[in-house]
Structures are given as C-alpha cells and as structure tokens.
Amino acid sequence: MLAKLRAQLATADARIRPAGYPVASALAELLPDHGLHPGAAYSLGSAGALLLALLAEPSAEGHWCGVVGMPEFGTEAAQLAGVNLDRLVLVPEPSDQWLGVVAALSEVLPVLAVRPPGRVREADAARLASRLRDRGSVLLVHGDWPRAEARLELADPHWAGLGAGFGHLGAREVLVRGFSRRLAGERVARLLLPDGAGRLAVARPVVEEPIGLEAVG
Amino acid sequence: MTSLLDAPGVPDTRTSRSLALWFPSWPVTAWAQATGEDASAPVAVVAANQVTACSPAAASEGVAIGQRRREAQSRCPDLVVVPADEATSAREFELVVGCVERLSPGVQVLTPGCCVLAARGLASYLGSEAEAAETLLEAVVTGTGVVSGRAGVADGVFAAVQAAHLARGVRIVPPGESAAFLAPLPVSRLGDEQLTTLLPRLGVRTLGQFAALPSTAVAERFGSQRLRLQVLASGGDPNRVNGRTPPPELTTKLDFEPPLELAEQISFAAREGVEGFIAGLATAGLACTEVVIELTGELDEVVIRSWQTPFTFDAAAVLDRLRWQLQASAGSGLRSRVTGLRLTPATVDEQANHVTGLFGTGPDERVHHVLTRVQSMLGPDGVLTSRIGGGRWLAERQQLVAWGERPARSTPSRPPWPGMVPEPLPATVFAEPYPVALLTHSGMPVALNPRGALVGDPVTFAASGTTQPVIGWAGPWPVDERFWDDARHRRAARFQVVAGDGSAWLLLLDEHGWWAEGRYD
Incomplete structure (x- = not known):
C-alpha cells in the first residue's frame, strides 16, 4: 500500500518537475540518477574542464547557466566545451552577497556554478537547498558543500602532446571519481577531459595492434 | 499624365509661391557645427574616396565635388579631409529646421541643407516675401550661428530651390516669371544624370530649350518619366510644399x-x-x-x-x-x-x-528581471555576459559586457590570429597577471637571449608558494604585436608547462618576468 502511494507521489512529482538536466553519458555513470537532479547540489574538486563538461549539455539543450564567484572563468574554453555563451551569465565578484545572488539567480537560471568565498555554514546551505528544491535548479559547487548529492574529483592526470621542449598540450587523460551518499562506494571513469578540441571524450585504452606483414612484389 | 502631355510648358495654375532655404556645402557646415571646428579652413567631405562637399576655401584652391581624395589633397595640401556622416548632417540640420519652425510651420526638408515652405502665410504676415526670407535667415543665424544660408522665393518648389542656389542672400522671382527665370539655366540643374550628359550633345543646353521641345518627342526619346522633368524646366512645378509635422519633444x-x-x-x-x-x-x-x-x-x-x-x-x-x-x-x-x-x-x-x-513573452524576460535585480544589488558591472572577440591574448579575447549593454564593436574572433595558442584552451584565464617562476637547474629564472632563444632549460616551476618539477614544456612561442603603436605594443614569449602534480599552465615571459596567462584544469 505504502509503496503504491510512494509510486503515485513520485509520478506526480515527476510531472511537476523536469526529470533532470542531461549529462554527458561518460559522466552520468558517476552520478546517482544518471543526471543532474533538480534541486540538488553537486560538489566538484576542480572548477576547470570538469565544470565546463557539466555545463555543456544543459546549455546545449537551451537552459540558461550562471557562474558565480569565479573571476577567472575561461569563457572561450567554455565555448569550445559546448557552452552557449548567449545563455551564460557571469557574476564574477559577488563578494559577501554571494548567497543572496545565488538565491536570486536560482529563480531563473536552472544550472548555477558557484565558488563560495569561504566555509559554508550548514544553516545557509540548508536554506539555499530548500530554495533550490523549490525552483528546481542545480548547484555545482567548486569546493565542499554540506550534504551534497554527489562529489566529483579528478585524479591521476596525464597530458598528451607535450615533450621536453617540443609539441603542444593536447588531450588530458584523467581519472574522474564520483562519490555519493546514495551510491555505495566510489565510481570511476577514465576520460579525456579535455580532449584535443576542448570537449569531453571517453579515453580509449590503447590496444597494440599487431602489424601485419604482407609480402609485396 | 495625359493632361501633362496636352499642355506641357504651360505654367500650372496650381503652382503656389514657395520659399526655399539653401545652405551651400551643408555637410562641411554640419561637421563644423558638430565638432566646433573652423569651417572657413579648407575642408572636404569625402565618401567612397570622392569629394562630396567642400568649403569655399577648399573650392578656391581647386577642390571640386567629384574629385578623388588624393587629387583634392594634391590641389590643396593642407586640406582637412572629413569622412561623410549623413547622421550628423541630418541631426545638425534638424536644429536649423527647428529655428524655421518656430516662425512658420509646414517646413519640408528636401535634403540636409535644403528645405522649403509655403511663402504665402509668412509673407502676408511680415509684409513682403523678401522680408519673410530675411527674417528666416536671421532666425537661423541667431539660433544656430550658421551664416551661409540663402533664400529663394518663386512659383513652385523647383524654381524656389534654383533661386536659392543663385541667390546672394535673398532672390525673389516675381509671380508668373518662373519659366523665364529658369530658361537660361543649364540642364544639369535638373539633377538627372542621363539628361545632363545627353541633352548638351543634342544641342539642348538650357532648361528653356528643353522646355520648348515637343513633349511627345521627349517622351519618345527619354521615357515618359522624364516628362515630369520637362514640366519642372518649364516652371510648372506640380509639387506643393509638403510640410512636416514637427516631431514631438521627447527629451x-x-x-x-x-x-x-x-x-x-x-x-x-x-x-x-x-x-x-x-x-x-x-x-x-x-x-x-x-x-x-x-x-x-x-x-x-x-x-x-x-x-x-x-x-x-x-x-x-x-x-x-x-x-x-x-x-x-x-x-x-x-x-x-x-x-x-x-x-x-x-x-x-x-x-x-x-x-x-x-501570457508573457517567455522565460527570457524573467531572466532579465532577475538579472536586473542582481545588478541593483552589485552595481551594473556585477552581472556580465561574455562573447569571444579577436586578439592573441586569452583575457583580451573574452570580452565581458555588463548585462543589457551592447557589446563594443570588436575585431572578429575567427582566424587568422597568428600567435594564438592552439586548442584546447585553458579553462582558467587570469584577468590580472598571476606571478609565477620557471627556474633552470641552477635556480636561475629561465630567460631568453636577445635573439629570442632559450637560455637554460626549465627544471622547476613555482606558483603560489609551491615548487614542483617540470615534467613537460614547450616554447618559446613569441608574440610581438602592434609594434607600430607605442601605447598598445606588446611583446612576450609563451610557454606551456606541465608541472609534477599534473597541472598544466600557459605561461608568459615579458620584460617584467614570468606570469601565468591561464591554467588548464
């Protein structure tokens, strides 16, 4: 009986709220629900290519994105990653009003990236969380966040293309680790973040193909 | 049209007395009014490399309308060349029209620099047409300081404008004498390119001769639309002054x-x-x-x-x-x-x-309302949008514009920008130069010799207090731009460096030392 009511509630809820914001399939594996859940906060270990990869899919779908408190956000790299700059709003220096700014922006921007200037108090986070749930926005936090839905971190980066005095930076092969209180253990994926064109790609394991010798002439 | 064919050359009884005000070489005057410069100096207004107007001083040196710019400059070496600006011309003329409208409504602007109005009302109020024309010119002088104005009064708009062109101050053509007044004028006055070149070659040099041609022959040879010009040449201008309603004051x-x-x-x-x-x-x-x-x-x-x-x-x-x-x-x-x-x-x-x-205009308007609210919290420059412009420096390429403002016109972002770093681009771009150090084996900063070659290989990288070994690097990639402009000249060498912790950096070496331009993270 209870299960039936829960299912009914879930379908009613799903009708009101969007199912979630899309995420590149390589990253979706690491997240609970395989996407960005409306009203949830995600904590990121780095604000660079990982954040751009998370913004790219919702932006390509036509959602507005906001970036708060990151004065050195590289918008050209964002464009390469697939973020639509026409629907990207930057608030580089919100200073001590960042909570108010994020709360206001969450009314209209469905995906918000933020770097809090210091430690976030539990009470502030809870207040913002209820606001986010109400509006159905997603918060991507660079740094720690109390009761984040999931946390993504980068580890073991390897850059290709650069030698000792020659070449230029190409793709970065990196291990992305996802933790979530809703998933047991950690999930990992080896990705190219960014690949040679600045986007996200799955790292293909290098398979040594035997060189077939062929008699000629 | 048939009535015109029936009676060409006969002054139309409907033509009314018109008063034209003409300001010779108005684009020059407008430029002088707008910038406060001196219009008595030799000045030429140039559009598409051709002189379109020149000041009397320039004309006396041999500058003429239609000359190429280089030719005009060779005639008059101290010529001030001004690019044509129709908006300024029109805007400045609006002030003149405003002065006229204060005395008499119903002004028709033909071009910036020339306007007409019906002469009757003002003339009967002030006593005579000459008095009316002088009063208007005086009003323009006191209102805007433009002294070059001339006035002509005649039957019909065309004749009045021609009278103004020939006037030294005010020229009155008495009623019924417009045809006689126009007769000796050259056919180029009609302003029709084909007629101007063709009629003199046929032996028809004046408006009077043109008006005397049989209208059927004119229609046959030049097309029926040129019959209108023949009617103008005969002094029977069918056009009446079509006065405008002054625009409402919005300021x-x-x-x-x-x-x-x-x-x-x-x-x-x-x-x-x-x-x-x-x-x-x-x-x-x-x-x-x-x-x-x-x-x-x-x-x-x-x-x-x-x-x-x-x-x-x-x-x-x-x-x-x-x-x-x-x-x-x-x-x-x-x-x-x-x-x-x-x-x-x-x-x-x-x-x-x-x-x-x-039902509202969609979500974008809501976005605007909220962003405006955030702007009122943080100031107008607190909320920015970005677009990619041209340039070789990452911070220069990403142009930030306050929400709601129009982006400044910029150079295009598409190639070629030789010297720009290849993709992928750093996700972190430092707006302010971020000091770093790249050291050789002996602990000295890596430097470039005067020929731009590297002195010592990078071994250690130091940023924000931590020191790490360099595991990969490339450079120097010299960028030397705008050497012709002292203020904007910038010369630096770029390096890419991967440090021991796997962080990758885009570095700059200029005369002040080592900086990080961006970080690949």
Whole structure:
C-alpha cells in the first residue's frame, strides 16, 4: 500500500518537475540518477574542464547557466566545451552577497556554478537547498558543500602532446571519481577531459595492434 | 499624365509661391557645427574616396565635388579631409529646421541643407516675401550661428530651390516669371544624370530649350518619366510644399533648485520627471531601448552616459540607471551638487514591437528581471555576459559586457590570429597577471637571449608558494604585436608547462618576468 502511494507521489512529482538536466553519458555513470537532479547540489574538486563538461549539455539543450564567484572563468574554453555563451551569465565578484545572488539567480537560471568565498555554514546551505528544491535548479559547487548529492574529483592526470621542449598540450587523460551518499562506494571513469578540441571524450585504452606483414612484389 | 502631355510648358495654375532655404556645402557646415571646428579652413567631405562637399576655401584652391581624395589633397595640401556622416548632417540640420519652425510651420526638408515652405502665410504676415526670407535667415543665424544660408522665393518648389542656389542672400522671382527665370539655366540643374550628359550633345543646353521641345518627342526619346522633368524646366512645378509635422519633444529636462547632493534625494526628486519622460514616449507610441542621462553639477561640469536595455525602459529602470550613474560619477566626474538632469531617448522603437504577449513573452524576460535585480544589488558591472572577440591574448579575447549593454564593436574572433595558442584552451584565464617562476637547474629564472632563444632549460616551476618539477614544456612561442603603436605594443614569449602534480599552465615571459596567462584544469 505504502509503496503504491510512494509510486503515485513520485509520478506526480515527476510531472511537476523536469526529470533532470542531461549529462554527458561518460559522466552520468558517476552520478546517482544518471543526471543532474533538480534541486540538488553537486560538489566538484576542480572548477576547470570538469565544470565546463557539466555545463555543456544543459546549455546545449537551451537552459540558461550562471557562474558565480569565479573571476577567472575561461569563457572561450567554455565555448569550445559546448557552452552557449548567449545563455551564460557571469557574476564574477559577488563578494559577501554571494548567497543572496545565488538565491536570486536560482529563480531563473536552472544550472548555477558557484565558488563560495569561504566555509559554508550548514544553516545557509540548508536554506539555499530548500530554495533550490523549490525552483528546481542545480548547484555545482567548486569546493565542499554540506550534504551534497554527489562529489566529483579528478585524479591521476596525464597530458598528451607535450615533450621536453617540443609539441603542444593536447588531450588530458584523467581519472574522474564520483562519490555519493546514495551510491555505495566510489565510481570511476577514465576520460579525456579535455580532449584535443576542448570537449569531453571517453579515453580509449590503447590496444597494440599487431602489424601485419604482407609480402609485396 | 495625359493632361501633362496636352499642355506641357504651360505654367500650372496650381503652382503656389514657395520659399526655399539653401545652405551651400551643408555637410562641411554640419561637421563644423558638430565638432566646433573652423569651417572657413579648407575642408572636404569625402565618401567612397570622392569629394562630396567642400568649403569655399577648399573650392578656391581647386577642390571640386567629384574629385578623388588624393587629387583634392594634391590641389590643396593642407586640406582637412572629413569622412561623410549623413547622421550628423541630418541631426545638425534638424536644429536649423527647428529655428524655421518656430516662425512658420509646414517646413519640408528636401535634403540636409535644403528645405522649403509655403511663402504665402509668412509673407502676408511680415509684409513682403523678401522680408519673410530675411527674417528666416536671421532666425537661423541667431539660433544656430550658421551664416551661409540663402533664400529663394518663386512659383513652385523647383524654381524656389534654383533661386536659392543663385541667390546672394535673398532672390525673389516675381509671380508668373518662373519659366523665364529658369530658361537660361543649364540642364544639369535638373539633377538627372542621363539628361545632363545627353541633352548638351543634342544641342539642348538650357532648361528653356528643353522646355520648348515637343513633349511627345521627349517622351519618345527619354521615357515618359522624364516628362515630369520637362514640366519642372518649364516652371510648372506640380509639387506643393509638403510640410512636416514637427516631431514631438521627447527629451526631458529637470532642474533642481536648490541643488541636490545625495543620490537618494536626486532619484526621489527625479521620479516624477522620469515617469513623465516614459509617459511622453508612450504617448508618442514609442518604446525606448537606449537612454542618455546627462547630469549637470553646480560647477557646470557635465556627466553624460548612455544606457541600454535588451527590453524597454520603464520609469524604475531609468531611475536605476540614474542611481548607478550618480554612484559611479560621485567624486570623479561630478565634483559638486547636482543642479540639472536631462534624459534623451537615444534609440526608440515602435511600441508595438515591444508589447508583452497575453501570457508573457517567455522565460527570457524573467531572466532579465532577475538579472536586473542582481545588478541593483552589485552595481551594473556585477552581472556580465561574455562573447569571444579577436586578439592573441586569452583575457583580451573574452570580452565581458555588463548585462543589457551592447557589446563594443570588436575585431572578429575567427582566424587568422597568428600567435594564438592552439586548442584546447585553458579553462582558467587570469584577468590580472598571476606571478609565477620557471627556474633552470641552477635556480636561475629561465630567460631568453636577445635573439629570442632559450637560455637554460626549465627544471622547476613555482606558483603560489609551491615548487614542483617540470615534467613537460614547450616554447618559446613569441608574440610581438602592434609594434607600430607605442601605447598598445606588446611583446612576450609563451610557454606551456606541465608541472609534477599534473597541472598544466600557459605561461608568459615579458620584460617584467614570468606570469601565468591561464591554467588548464
């Protein structure tokens, strides 16, 4: 009986709220629900290519994105990653009003990236969380966040293309680790973040193909 | 059309007395009025490399309309060459028309520099046509300081304009004598390129000779549309002065007596005026998307700024802009209390294009409202949008524009920009130079010799207090741009470095040392 009511509630809820914001399939594996859940906060270990990869899919779908408190956000790299700059709003220096700014922006921007200037108090986070749930926005936090839905971190980066005095930076092969209180253990994926064109790609394991010798002439 | 064919060359009884005001080489005068420069110097206005107008001083040196710019400059070496600007011409002429309209309504602007009005009303009021023409010219001189004006009065608009062209001051062609007045003028006066070149070759040199041709022959040889020109040449101008309705005054000026100091006081005092300004626009059926706010201080200092919005200004939005401008200019531009405020709608549009739909105009307008609210919390430059422009430096390429402002015109971002770093680009771009150090084996900073070659290989990388080994690097990639411009000349060498912890950096070495331009993270 209870299960039936829960299912009914879930379908009613799903009708009101969007199912979630899309995420590149390589990253979706690491997240609970395989996407960005409306009203949830995600904590990121780095604000660079990982954040751009998370913004790219919702932006390509036509959602507005906001970036708060990151004065050195590289918008050209964002464009390469697939973020639509026409629907990207930057608030580089919100200073001590960042909570108010994020709360206001969450009314209209469905995906918000933020770097809090210091430690976030539990009470502030809870207040913002209820606001986010109400509006159905997603918060991507660079740094720690109390009761984040999931946390993504980068580890073991390897850059290709650069030698000792020659070449230029190409793709970065990196291990992305996802933790979530809703998933047991950690999930990992080896990705190219960014690949040679600045986007996200799955790292293909290098398979040594035997060189077939062929008699000629 | 048949009536014209029946009776060509016979002055139309409907032609009315017209008064034309003509200001020779108006583009030059407009330029001088707008910039405050001296129009008595040799000046030429040039469009598409051809002289389109020149001042009398330039004309006396041999500069003529239609010359190429280089030829004009060779005739008159100290010629001031000004690019043609039709907007300025029209705007400055609007002031002249304003002076005329104060005395007589129903002015028709033919081109910037030439306008006509019906002569009858003003002439009967002032006594004579000559008196009316002189009064108008005087009004223009006192109103705008333009002294080059000439006036002509004749039957019909065409004859009046020709009279003004020939006038030294005022020229009156008595009623019924327009045909005789026009007869000796060259056919080039008709302003028709084909007739100007063709008629003299056929032996027809004056308007009188042209008017005397059989109209059927003219229609046959030049087409029926040129019959109209023949009627003009015969002094029977069928056109009447088509006076305009003066545009409504949309600019609002407020004076504060006594002068006000605090931004809150000024916004409060201006509220009613701003509401009136918006209401005036609404009555004219216009929506304003750009407004110019001009603040005057007690010491006669003026602070002008133009504000734009992606939607339309309402009173609250204008008051916001006013407050921002007051805050931004406090101390720097405005040094005293504010005595006056002037609001000018710089860009207006039909209100019909901006009406909100019955169910709203979608989510973007909500975005605008919220972003405007955040702007009122943080100031106008607190909320930015970005677009990619041209340039070789990452920070220069990503142009940030305050929400609602129009981006400045910029160089295109697409190649070629030789010297730009290859993709992928750093996700972190330092707006301020971020000091780092790249050291050789012996602990000395890596340097370049005068030929741009590397002295010592990078071994250690230090940033924000931590030191790491270098595991990969490339460079130097020299960038040397705008060597012809001392102020904007910039010369540096770029390096890419991967440090021991796997972080990758885009570094710069210039005359001041090592900086990080961006970080690949």
